[in-house]
Amino acid sequence: MTTVEGQAPTLAEAAATAGAVRAAxxxxxxxxxxxxxxALVALLAEGxxxxEDVPGVGKTLLAKALARSIDCSVRRIQFTPDLLPSDVTGVSIWNQERGDFEFRPGAVFANVVIGDEINRASPKTQSALLESMEEQQVTVDGSTYPLPPPFLVVATQNPVEMDGTYPLPEAQRDRFMARVAMGYPREADELQLLGTHVHADPLELLQPVADADTVRRAISAVRTVHVSDALRRYVLDLVGATRRHPDLRLGASPRAGLQLVRAGRALAALQGRDHVLPDDVKALAGPVLAHRLLVSARGRSxxxxxxxxxxxxxxQTAAPGARG
Structure with missing residues (x-):
């Protein structure tokens, strides 16, 4: 991707864009x-x-803040048990004036899609996101419609032990590049929240610091971050180790390895580097891999x-430079 003047996007631009969004x-x-x-890694890595966490810890606030910091199209989907797949993807409606079917896009047609409490909808409705998240397109009644780049789904979910939730299918979890847990805030941070968030909604004061084109340029620059052969082998070793681990009955998929490399590139760019370090992979291994795995009977016991x-x-896996 190039600018009007023909200049290719640079990693410095990507780091500046990510820094501005992070500060906001x-x-x-x-x-x-x-x-x-x-969250920024997922945005820059096209993931x-x-x-996931209990209600009231700021899951939806994070998604809204990220969406508001970018001047682009944003849609929110409130997942409920009666939500239909067509509400997500869209539906073809008969147009009497034209004498033909007309496609009405669903809520997924946006740059940033906020899926609130995704595991309160039925698995059938959850699966409506599979194609769009993987291929950035939607197929309805035999016709395929591309989704506008950049395209980011930020979904929130409550723990599966809570009432009214459905566990996400393995295929659905594998589409998410990363999973994070908000956790309860530290006492000092919560005291600050009680002083600042009570009088006004901070989202109302948040102004966009980037637009869709700027984010597209940043994503294009992130693709140029160098990943060495040794680091690729390290990622392969990590993924392979999960498939052989006795405490797991489902290891990481090939998609998991690909997304771990992409996430490493984004984290390197976020930190102003043009190459990925083993520490980048180590830092992201938990968020990128853990939600894709299933514990075995031995692990549960x-x-x-x-x-x-x-x-x-x-x-237990030797990183590049530490082998032997």
Whole structure:
């Protein structure tokens, strides 16, 4: 992608764009810098973000703040048990004046799609997002409609133990590049929230700091970040280790490895580097891999979760420069 003057996008531009968006989001989402950075990684790496935690900790606030910081089209989908797939993708309606069917786009036709409480809808409705998240297009009644770039889905979900939730299918979880948990804020941060968020909604004061074209240029620049052969082998070793781990009955897919490399590129660009380091992969292994895995019977009996298994895999796999 080039500018009007024909200049290719640079990593410096990408870092500046990401820095401006990060600063804007941090004005609203207080004390969650690591979560904000993972959200930016998903944006720059052309991925999607799943935010999981109990109600009231700022999941939807993060999604809204990220969307408002970019001057682009934004749609919100409130997932409920009666939501239909056509509400998400769109529907063909008979136009009497034209004597033909006319396609009415659904809520997924936007640059940033906020899926609120995605696991409160039925699996059938959840699956309506599969094609759009993977191929950036929607097929309805045999016709395919492209989605406008950049395209980012930020979905929130409550823990599956809560009433009225459906677990996301494995294929759906695998479409999300990263999963993060908000967690309760630290006492000092929560005290700040009680002083600033009570009197006014900080989202109302948030102004866009980038537009869709600027984000597209940043994404194009991130693709140029160098990934060495040794680092690719390291990612392959991590992914392979999850498939052999006795505490897991489902390891990471090839898509997981691809998205871990892409996420590493985005994190390197976010930090102003033109190459990916092993530390980038280590930092992102948990958010990118853990939600795709399933614990085995042995792992459940030992009360292991997928995040702990990924931490073990990272600790036990030699990184480039540390082999031998």
């Amino acid at each position: 989001v941090r004005q609203v989402v207080v004390g969650k810098d690591e979560v904000v950075d993972v 999607h973000l799943l935010v 030992a009360r292991r979760d997928t995040a702990a298994v990924v931490a073990d895999v990272v600790a």
